[in-house]
Amino acid sequence: MAFPFLSQSQMFTLVDESKALVVLVDNTLSAIPGYPLLDCPGLYTYKTPDRTYFAQSQDILDRFKACRNLQKTACDKTQAQRQLQKEQEDNLRLEFSHIFTEQEKRIEAEQLAEKLEQLSLENPLLRQQTENTMSSHLEYLNQRGRIGMQKFFGQHYAKPMVGFTRLQNDQAPGFPGHILSTLRQFIQRLKESHPKIFKNLDSICDETVRKKGDVNSDRLVAKNLRKIYDGLFQNLSDEDVREFTKEFSVSLHEAFSLSISDKLKFWPLHDSHLVQSIEERFYPNAKKAEIARTFQRVKEKIITYVERSAEGKSQDVSQARQVLNGIDLYWPMERMGQEGFTGNYLQSMVTSENAAYSSENNRIKINVPYLSAPLWKQMWTLSHEIGHAIDLSSNRIPEFWKHLKACFEKKGFEETQMGETFSDWLAAEILMEFLKEPSLSLSESEKREAVLTSVWLCRAAEEQELMDPLTGNPDVHPPDWKRINTILRAHPYFNQLFGCASSPSYCSGELP
Numbered sequence: 001m002a003f004p005f006l007s008q009s010q011m012f013t014l015v016d017e018s019k020a021l022v023v024l025v026d027n028t029l030s031a032i033p034g035y036p037l038l039d040c041p042g043l044y045t046y047k048t049p050d051r052t053y054f055a056q057s058q059d060i061l062d063r064f065k066a067c068r069n070l071q072k073t074a075c076d077k078t079q080a081q082r083q084l085q086k087e088q089e090d091n092l093r094l095e096f097s098h099i100f101t102e103q104e105k106r107i108e109a110e111q112l113a114e115k116l117e118q119l120s121l122e123n124p125l126l127r128q129q130t131e132n133t134m135s136s137h138l139e140y141l142n143q144r145g146r147i148g149m150q151k152f153f154g155q156h157y158a159k160p161m162v163g164f165t166r167l168q169n170d171q172a173p174g175f176p177g178h179i180l181s182t183l184r185q186f187i188q189r190l191k192e193s194h195p196k197i198f199k200n201l202d203s204i205c206d207e208t209v210r211k212k213g214d215v216n217s218d219r220l221v222a223k224n225l226r227k228i229y230d231g232l233f234q235n236l237s238d239e240d241v242r243e244f245t246k247e248f249s250v251s252l253h254e255a256f257s258l259s260i261s262d263k264l265k266f267w268p269l270h271d272s273h274l275v276q277s278i279e280e281r282f283y284p285n286a287k288k289a290e291i292a293r294t295f296q297r298v299k300e301k302i303i304t305y306v307e308r309s310a311e312g313k314s315q316d317v318s319q320a321r322q323v324l325n326g327i328d329l330y331w332p333m334e335r336m337g338q339e340g341f342t343g344n345y346l347q348s349m350v351t352s353e354n355a356a357y358s359s360e361n362n363r364i365k366i367n368v369p370y371l372s373a374p375l376w377k378q379m380w381t382l383s384h385e386i387g388h389a390i391d392l393s394s395n396r397i398p399e400f401w402k403h404l405k406a407c408f409e410k411k412g413f414e415e416t417q418m419g420e421t422f423s424d425w426l427a428a429e430i431l432m433e434f435l436k437e438p439s440l441s442l443s444e445s446e447k448r449e450a451v452l453t454s455v456w457l458c459r460a461a462e463e464q465e466l467m468d469p470l471t472g473n474p475d476v477h478p479p480d481w482k483r484i485n486t487i488l489r490a491h492p493y494f495n496q497l498f499g500c501a502s503s504p505s506y507c508s509g510e511l512p
Contacts, residue, residue, distance in 0.1 A: 059445050066452065067500035071484035074455035081374075082458065089352075089369050092282070096350045099278065108261060115260050123156050130253045137249040138242065146241050150233035157252070158225040178255035180205060183228055186244055194235070201231050279333040282350055287371040288331065291378065295329055295364070298382045301430055306390075306398060309509055315399050320390045323362060327389055330363035355381050357388040376431070376454040383430040387423035397422070400511060407507035411486050414474040421478060424487045425507060432493040448497055457483055 044061040046053040055061040065073040075082075113128055120126045125136040141149045157179065184205050190198040208224040211217050232244055303324050310317045332349040349367045356365045364385045370378070390396045392405055404425065405418055413421045431454055434440065435447045442450065457480035467474060477483075488494065490504040 059448070062452070063448065063498045063500075066448075066489075066498050067495075067502075069481075069485065070489040070494075071455065071457065071481045074452040074484070075458035077452050078455070078458075081453075082456075085369060085372070088372070092350055092368060096278075096282070112257065112260050116256065119256065125152070125156075125249070126253070126256070130250055130257075133253040134246055134249045137245050141242065141245050146233045146238070149241070149245065150229055153229040153233070154226045157248075158222040158229070178251060179225070180208060182248055182251040183225075186232075186247055187228075197231060197235050201228050204228055204231075275333060282368045283331055283333055283371070291366060291371060292329060294375065294378050295382050298379055298430065299324065299327065299386060301433055302383065302386055302426070305430065305433060309400060310398065313400050317398050319396050320398050323389050323396050324386065327357075327362050327364065327386060330358070330361070330365045332365060332367075355385050357385040359388070359394070362389060373456075374453045376450040377456050379434065380427045380431050380454040381456070383427035384423040387426035388419060391419040391422040391426075393419035393422075401509060403511055404507055404509070407505075411505065411507070412482070413478055416473045416476050417478045420476055421483070421487065424483050428488040428491050428494075429509065431488075432491050435497070436493060444497065451488075451494065451497065455484055455488070 043054040043056065044058050046055075046061055046065055053061070053064065055064060062073060062077065116126065116128055125133065125140055127133045127136055137149075140152065144152070184202075187198060187201045187205065190201070204224050204227050208221055211220050233241060236244065303321060306317055306320055306324070349365065352367050352369070354367050355370055357363075358365065364382070370381070373381070388394075390398065392402070392408075401422075404422060408418060408421045408425075409415075431451070435442075435450060440447075459480040486504050487507075490506040492503075492506060494500070495503045
C-alpha cells in the first residue's frame with residue numbers, strides 16, 4: 001500500500017489492524033502549513049474527535065471501523081436503508097389505519113343500530129337517531145301529559161342499567177355520570193327562578209353522588225332519581241318541563257351511543273372479505289414462501305449444530321430436538337381469521353418490524369415489515385427467535401451449554417438477560433456457520449457485507465442498563481451496543497473475516 005505522504009512519517013502512525021495499513025493522523029497537525037493529506041484524493045476517511053484515519057478502500061476502512069465498534073459501523077452503513085424501511089412502515093401504518101378505520105366505522109354503525117334496536121324493545125321512546133329520540137319523548141309528553149311523563153321517567157330512567165348495557169360513568173363512585181350530569185346542569189338554571197326547588201334538588205344530587213359506589217347504593221340512587229323527577233315534573237311550568245324533556249332525551253341518547261361504541265371497540269370484528277383483502281395486500285404468498293424457506297434453512301442448521309455439539313458428550317438432546325423440530329411460523333392473519341380482531345393486535349404486526357417467539361404455542365410471529373428485511377438480517381433474527389425455544393431461561397437448554405451462563409455473567413449481563421443473551425449468542429454462531437459453508441458463493445468482502453447487514457440492533461449506546469418499570473430489574477433486553485459488541489463481535493470467525501488484531505472474550509459452546 002503506497003501513501004504519497006509517508007515521507008513525512010513523523011506526522012503519522014501506521015495502524016496494522018484489519019490486516020491492512022490504515023494511516024492515523026493527529027488532528028492537531030491539520031493546522032501545519034502544507035498539511036500533506038489535503039493533496040491526497042481517493043482516500044477514505046474516518047474521523048474521531050482527536051484523530052483521523054485514512055484508507056485506500058471503503059472495505060479496508062469498514063473492516064477497521066467494525067473491529068473498533070461493530071454496532072456503530074453496521075448501523076451507520078445501513079442508516080439509509082433503515083430510514084427507507086421506517087418510511088415504508090409509516091406508509092403501511094397509514095394504509096392499514098385507513099382500511100381498518102373504514103371497516104370499523106361500518107361495522108360499528110351496523111352493530112350500534114342493532115343494539116339500539118334491542119334497547120327500543122324495552123324503551124319504546126328510544127330511536128336510532130338523537131333527533132328522533134327527542135321527538136318521541138316530546139310526542140309522549142303531548143299525549144300523556146306531565147304525569148304520564150313523570151311515571152315513564154321513574155320507570156325507565158331511575159337506574160343506570162338500561163337494556164343490555166350500563167352507562168359507564170353512572171356506576172363510578174363520586175362521579176355524577178351522564179344522567180346526573182344532565183340533571184345538575186338543568187337544576188343549576190333553577191337557582192334564580194326557583195330557589196327552593198333548586199336547593200332541594202341540588203342537595204339530593206349531592207347525596208346521590210356521594211353514595212354512589214357504596215354497598216346497596218343502586219337502591220338509593222333509584223330512589224333519589226325518582227325524587228328529582230317528581231320535583232321537576234310536579235313544580236315546573238309546562239314550558240320548563242318541555243325544555244327539560246328535550247335536554248334529557250338528547251343527553252340520554254348520546255350517553256347510550258357512547259357507551260355502546262366504547263364496548264364495540266373491544267369486540268372482535270369478523271369479516272371474511274376484509275381478512276382476505278388484508279392478507280393479499282400485506283402478506284402475499286410469494287413473500288410468505290420466501291420467509292418459510294429461510295426459516296426452514298435456519299431451523300435445520302440449528303438442529304444440526306445442536307446435534308454436532310452433543311457428539312462425544314453422552315448427553316441427551318431429544319427434548320431440545322423435539323421442541324426445535326416442532327417450532328413453526330405464525331402468520332397473524334390466521335388469528336384474525338379465526339378470532340376476529342379489534343385492530344390494535346393486528347396493527348402492531350403490520351407496523352412493527354420484528355418477529356417474536358411464543359413459548360405457549362412454540363411458534364414465531366412474523367410482522368409485515370420483516371418480510372422485506374435483508375436476507376442476512378432475516379437469518380440472524382430467525383436464529384435468535386428459534387434460540388428462545390432452548391435458551392437459558394427455559395428447561396430445554398442442552399446440558400452442555402449451561403456453562404455459558406457464567407461466561408455471560410463475566411461479560412456483565414444480568415440474570416434477567418440470560419434468555420436474550422443466549423439467543424444472541426446462538427444467532428451469532430448460526431450466522432457464522434452459514435458464512436463458513438464451503439458451498440457459499442460469496443467473496444470475503446460480500447461475507448463482511450452480510451455480517452454488517454445482519455445487525456439491526458441500532459439504538460444509540462446507553463450508558464446504563466434499561467430498567468423494567470414494573471419489576472425494577474434490568475430489562476430482559478441488554479443495551480444494543482452490548483449485544484453486538486460483546487457477542488457477535490467476539491466470534492472467532494468474525495475476527496478472521498474482518499482481520500481484527502484484538503477481540504472481546506469469546507463464550508465458546510465447548511465446555512472450558
